[in-house]
Each structure stands twice: as C-alpha cells, then as structure tokens.
Amino acid sequence: MKRRALRDEPLIFERNPGRGRRGGYLLPETGIPPVDPGTVLPAVQLRPALDGLPALGELEVVQHFHRLSQLNFAVDEGLYPLGSCTMKYNPRVCEAAARLTGFTEVHPLQPDDQVQGALRLLWELEEALKTITGLAGVTLQPAAGAHGELTGMLMIRAALQARGEDRQEVLVPDSAHGTNPASATFAGYRAVEIASGSDGTVDLAELDRMMTDRVAAIMLTVPNTLGVFEHRIVEIAELVHSRGGYIYMDGANLNAFVGRALPSAMGADALHINLHKTFSTPHGGGGPGAGPVAVSPDLVPFLPVPRVVRDGNQTFHIVWDDERSIGPMRGFFGNFLILVRAMAFILGMGGEGLREMSETAVLLANLIRHRLQGAYHLEYTAPSLHEVVLDDSLQQEHGVSNVDIAKRLLDLGFHPPTMSFPLIVHGALMIEPTESAAPEEVEAFCDAMLQIAREAEESPDILHEAPVHTPVRRVDEVQAARHPVLRWTPEP
Ligand SMILES: *Cc1c(COP(=O)(O)O)cnc(C)c1O
DSSP states (O other): OOOOOOOOOOOOOOSSOOTTOOOOOOOOOOSOOOOOHHHHSOGGGSOSOOTTOOOOOHHHHHHHHHHHHHSSOOTTTSOOOBTTTOOOOOOHHHHHHHTOHHHHTOOTTSOGGGOHHHHHHHHHHHHHHHHHHOOSEEEOOOSSHHHHHHHHHHHHHHHHHHTTOOOOEEEEETTSOTHHHHHHHHTTOEEEEEOBOTTSSBOHHHHHHHOOTTEEEEEEESSOTTSOOOTTHHHHHHHHHHTTOEEEEEGGGGGGTTTTOOGGGGTOSEEEOOTTTTTOOOOOTTOOOOOOEEEOGGGGGGOOSSEEEEOTTSOEEEEOOOTTSOOOSSSTTSSHHHHHHHHHHHHHHHHHHHHHHHHHHHHHHHHHHHHHBTTBBOSOOSOOSSOEEEESHHHHTTTOOHHHHHHHHHHTTOOOOEESOSTTSTTEEEEOOOTTSOHHHHHHHHHHHHHHHHHHHHOHHHHHHOOSSSSSOSOOHHHHHHSOOOSOOOOO
C-alpha cells in the first residue's frame, strides 16, 4: 500500500507572511466590523500569541488534508463489513441531490409558501417510511438511531401517562445494542435484562414471567444483533400488548427485510430507522445521521413538533404546536440534507429495488457464512439474515484472538468486522457485507479470512504482529486510554 506517513504539522493561513513563512489563501473581507476580543472574552481565556505554528501554502494544505483522508479506511476504498453498522455505498447521485441549492439555501423559518419543495420532500419521505414500515405516523427529527430510541420511549411514556399509568421498567434482551438500555434509562425507566434462549431469540417463558404491570415496554431488535429473526415476534407482541405494554422495535437492522415484511404486522408500536444505515446516507465519525421513528396509531398524537401537514389543495404547512406532542426533539426537522439523500436513494431504488436490496444483503451474508463456517466457530446456528456472527474460539486454541484477526484483515485490504459484540458471543466477529458489496469482493474477503485461519494454525506470529502495512501500526490502547493526547502543542 502506498500510503505516506502523516506529518504532524498543523495549519495556519497567514495574512502577512514574514520571517520566511509562506502565505496561504485569505478569506474575503466580510464587511462585518472586527470585534476586539478583549471586549467579549475574559483575559485568562485569550491566547496572547500563536507562536510556534508553522505557515503553509495552499498546495501544502490540500496535500495535508488529502493525506489525512488516506490514513483511514473507507467504504469507497474496499469492503467494510462492520456488522450492525450497515456500511453501504452512498451513491453519488444522492450527493448531487443534497447539493442542489434549492435544498442547501433554504431556511427553516422561511414562510411556508417559499419552501413548498422542501416541505413536500419531508412529507413524501414520511409517507415512504410509512409504506416501508406499515405504521401510521413518522417523525424525521431524531439525529441518530439512539436519539430515535429516546424519542420513541418518550412517546411510549407520554401514552402511558395519558392512560394514567405509571410503569417503571423496560425489558431489554441481553443481545441488544448498548444504546437500548441507555435510551430506556434516559427516558426515565429502569432497564431490566431478559436472557436469550439457546437459539439466541427471546425466551417466551422468561418473558411471561417478567412481563408484569410494572413493565412499560420491551425493546426488541429485529432481526436481533445475531442476525437472527425473532421468529416468535407475533406471540411476543401479543403477550406484551395483553399486559398493557408496548413493543419498541429497534429497526437499525431493517436492511434485512425491507420490502419483504412489515414491522406493523409484527406488532411494533414504535420503531426507529437508521437512514444512515439502511438508506445509504453516509455515516461514521459520529454523524450527522438521521433516525426517524415510525409509530402505531396509538402513539401518533405524541409525535414531536414541528410537523409537516398537507391540506386539501396539496399545499404543505408546518404545525408548530400540538398539546399532546412530546415537543421538539431537535431543531426544526433534524438533519435535512441527510433526509434529502435518503429520499434520493429510496426514489432511485423504487419499491422493487428496495426488495431486491434486502434479498441481496441476506444472500451475501449467507455466502460469507457458507464459506467461513467450519474455519471459524458459529455459536448460534439459526438461519442468518443480513449478518453472521462468528467467533475466535477455534483460533484461540493457537493463541490468536479476534483483535489479531481484525488487524491482519487491515493488512489484507479489508475493514475488520464488528468485534466483541454482541456480548453474548465471546470473541465475536460480526460480519455484515451489505448488498452494495460486489460478490467478487465478498469472495476475496472470505479468501482473506480463510488465509488468516490457516495462518493462525501455521504461523500465528504474523497475526500477532499485524498490521504492518497501515500508516499506524498496533496502538497501545492502555496508553491511549490513560494518557490521551487531545491537542497539539507547539515545540518550544
Ligand atoms: C447502529 C445501531 C443503533 C444506534 O444507532 P446510532 O445511529 O449509532 O445512534 C441502535 N441499535 C442497533 C441494533 C444498531 O445497529
């Protein structure tokens, strides 16, 4: 790999190049009068000088950022089978749509009649998500999956309060994504873990025992984080509903069944959708994302405001207030341009295309399972949907861990799978190729994994030393956690 080492010089755009320094690009004058920093900041917060910062020319700045962009792995570079994260390709046409000035230059406080196109896009995206989930209402506000979970749980709490009920617990299976118990806690509930049965799905007898009148909801991931479908979901929903609880469905894994099954038919009351997974908008590095929530008719009155409504003349309006609403969860309509990308993706794929998408995602995950099972241990053997969770127990016999396997994959040109999650699989390697990977690339990944399994038996030192071809080799994780270096300090 022909990557160059990072030069650790920071950047400055120098107005008056002096002392042999180079000048860079100057921002145009804004016409806004300069403010004396001393009048707005206390003296202790003012830096007296910027001595020690080097100055660079424009080309060097471009080169610096280009080099930085090559120091990480990207979907645009190769297979990124990070299980549960659905790292799919973001078609460039979606980027083009999100850059249209009609979308980038609107303001959320413009009068409704000037932003009909933007409002229509929001309304139509809600309609598309209603069709995809079979549910009755959608909010586009949440900025992430976890934020959607909180939004959904707050709506459930509001509905229970409206019924005059005070329930305190939320059931969360032990295979759940960590955000589930966190969101339940944030919404004011006590998260209570419910153990999975031997096939990795919820144990109905256990649920029957735990589903008391203290339980507000169960948070279920479908398919769950093992990539296994909760095949008794309808019975689970009937049991929970019959005792006055709600079904919160974590829909982050929607890629497994879009176009083939409806969460509404499974009994979902609230479900978040990760647009930045299933609907291909870019993610990584913490955002921005979008985690819309779809809800059953029971929860519709509690949806956040503002909302977009359409009147009989096909004109769109914003409703800012609604007495029963849980209120705004984010400024205006969330990350609008992420929503534009998702809409472009949905329109580009069409209904048939989305159905084919989930079929292909499941097929490719099963190709991986078929090729790697045996060389890697598979703890839960129920049929896999969009991802497969293997583990390192066979390699552990040779002193090789999932970390070693992941590092070696980097050398071989692939992003590692998700590791050590779900917690119920020790040494987990959770692999999700997504439908956008070319079958040849998936086969090449399997070849690499099989090579690593052979190396674990024959020459495990190669694995302990990996990665050797990346810009940064194995980092000292203990040192990084205990003594993080979070800012650049000029050399004296
Ligand atoms: C990704 C994911 C989430 C959280 O989504 P964010 O957008 O990262 O907050 C929740 N549940 C599951 C199953 C996920 O895969």
